[in-house]
Amino acid sequence: MKILTNWLRTYVPNIPADDQQLADDLTLRGIAVEGVHSLGPNSGHLFEMDITTNRVDAMNHYGIAREAATIYNLPLAPFDTKLPLGTLVDEPFPVRIAPDAKGLCGRFTAQVLRGVTIAPSTGAIKTYFEALGQKQISNAVDASNFVLLGMGHPTHAFDLDKIDDGIVVRLAHKGEKLRLLDGTERTLEADDLVVADETKALALAGVMGGWDSMITPGTKNILVEAAWFDQASIRRSSRRHGLHTDASHRFERGADLNAAPIANGLVSRLILQSGGSIEGELIDIIDPEVAARTAARPAIELSVKQVQRHLGTTLDPQGITSEIVAQYLTSLGCELLLHGPDLYATKLPSWRLDLEREIDLIEEVARVYGYNRFANTLPTPGIVIAHPTAAKEAAVRTRLLALGYSESVSSTFASQSDSDLFYGTAKTAAPVPMENPLSEEASLLRPSLVPGMVTMLAHNLNRDVKEVRLFEQGQVFTGTTLADGNFIAEVHEAARLSLGLTGSVPATPLYAASDAPFYELKGVVESLLSLFDLAGSTLTFSAEAPAWLEPGRSATALLAGKPIATFGELVSTQSQQRKLRQPVFLAEIDLAQLYTLPLRKVTARDLSRFQAVERDFSFTFSDATPWQNIAAAIESLGIADLIRLTPTEIFRDPKGRSVPPGHYALLLRCIFQSNERTLNEEELTGWWSAIIGALTALGGVIRAPGSTLLPTDAKTS
DSSP states (O other): EEEEEEHHHHHSSSSSSOOOHHHHHHTTOOEEEEEEEOOOOTTTTEEEEEOOOOGGHHHHHHHHHHHHHHHHHHOOOOOOOOOOBBBSSSSSSOOOOOOGGGTTEEEEEEEEEESSOOOOOHHHHHHHHHTOOOOOOOOHHHHHHHHHHHHOOOEEEEEGGGOSSOEEEEETTTTTTTEEEOOEEOOOOHHHOEEESSOOOOOOOOHHHHHTTOTTTOOEEEEEEEEEEEHHHHHHHHHHHTTTHHHHHHHHHOOOOHHHHHHHHHHHHHHOOOOEEEEEEEEEEEOOHHHHHHHTTOEEEEEEHHHHHHHHHBSSSSOOHHHHHHHHHHHHOEEEEEEETTTTEEEOOOTTTTSSSSHHHHHHHHHHHOOBBBEHHHHHHHHOOOOTHHHHHHHHHHHHHHHTEEEEEOOOOEEEEHHHHHHHHOOSSOOOOOSOSSGGHOOOOOOOSSSHHHHHHHHTTTHHHHHHHEEEEEEEEEEEEEETTOOOEEEEEEEEEEEESSSSSBBBTTTTTTTTTHHHHHHHOOOOOBBBBBTTTTEHHHEEOTTTEEEEEEEEETTTEEEEEEEEEOOOOHHHHHHHOOOOEOOOOEEEHTTTTTTTOOOOOOSSSOEEEEEEEEEEEEEEEEHHHHHHHHHOOOOOOOOEEEEEEEOOOSSSSSTTTTTTEEEEEEEEOOSOOOHHHHHHHHHHHHHHHHHHHHHOOOOOOOOOSSOOOOOBB
């Protein structure tokens, strides 16, 4: 947003700071000035500003001037909306709000001007518009734009002679046609709000005016309109028709109900400077219910002691006093009534819809006071209670970092298409839609972490980062539904962990390089679960997997028969659609289920002072025999002094000479050690024989170096 300092200073003439200092002071108060550009001698500066979406009141010169007046404790010049006396009429121009638009148009003001002269703009409008690079059209249209930039409320001027029998604000008829000021013809839906006459739609309310009633050089009579329209209604129409205008930008974020008559008066006053007269008084229709929840909200009780408690020690000896609190809030537009010792009933300004609670007012005091003026102090000592899952989250994070994964954070929002693919639909749960989505790609609270992980992997690949390992711990959101499928606004959160992997993973004798990422993810899942005491529950794997994973290259981990993780390669159709340059492997783990388990307690024992004995066993196994079965068979022997079991070497022979096809050779190392004595040959021989017997029972065949399948003993070390 662009702000002219010369225009700004017309509202607060005696600012004691130069433009650069003003920019710094505004930025420190949360009204960010990102650029200061000189416009030449005596022409001031142009501020490039970044105003957050909740501060629609500051998206104009007068709103910024109010902030400056508050900072420097100066009076803010009031608007001059006084109009010349008009011609009296027996009946005002007909204006009504249709029943179907109740609540959607909270206020509608209209002023009839007769005998106007349409001409190019001059004076301040011309000067300021040229400095801003704003297009100039005519005095009537420019007046509307000038007021929007000046005080922030949208208005519109209709050619009065093109209006049939009065104004009616109503919902459109489905299929109704409307040609807009940009020359495009739009087909309206039944929930589009329009400003119409008794025969046709004249404008898409709060978004853009219509072609058939626009101001032309031949216009002689004008109806000036300034209204308040419902945020959600304007947002729907704006998104549906792909129109984002200055007016819709303001209305979507919450306009000031009380600004409509002021804006109408300012526009009328500017148009009449070129000639013309007023007919009748201002027509002003207000919906009391809308007024009650916007401009006439109940007062908020504010305790100065609470302000001081929340904000703490300041660098100034006097600290934040009642006088400072009253000064700041009054200057911002609040009305304070003292009704107890340091206790105020605070009536909120109609233009600050973002203020709802006492803490909001406290934040305003802190913001204007300046966060740089608070002392750096340590919090008061007290009992700190860790979150119940804090230790488990830390253990998971530490393990993943040790495995070479980097922690990442993705957006909390997701699109409907991503939700359908990565979450699907459920009878009792559904994705949670946003009431005020920033875009279609962020219309839902995420029901899964996977879409964000895919986006982050794609972001890296598109920047030639080909080796990526990421993880994210976060919350996913779902809402309960009625039996008939209608959504109930009851939101549930659950902890999830997503993993993302892309890039080359070295091949091993067990699997090819193309399959290595899959087995790496499988190993990560097993490693994470090893952090927890599974209480005898068995971890198994199923080939079943959700639709977003490639069939045959994905799996589901089951803990005690219940799914706890899914992992595998992203389905090829999605890789092609997202233009991913190489295969992407993903996993999602149900942390909510995992965190119900206690962490495995780490135990330590004294190092033995007795000699350890190593024994290597060389076997050939069928590919159908996994390592899990081999380890379980040896562990089932219950050899207490077997302290380590390691698969040292795994070998396959593609030509089938030393190892037959469909088999692999395994060099298994066992380490025996006692804390109480030196192991003797007799007990070692018994253990070795038991291990050979257990592995032979699995179908293993003892190998000898340089042989194919020979029933000889293994190597001893």
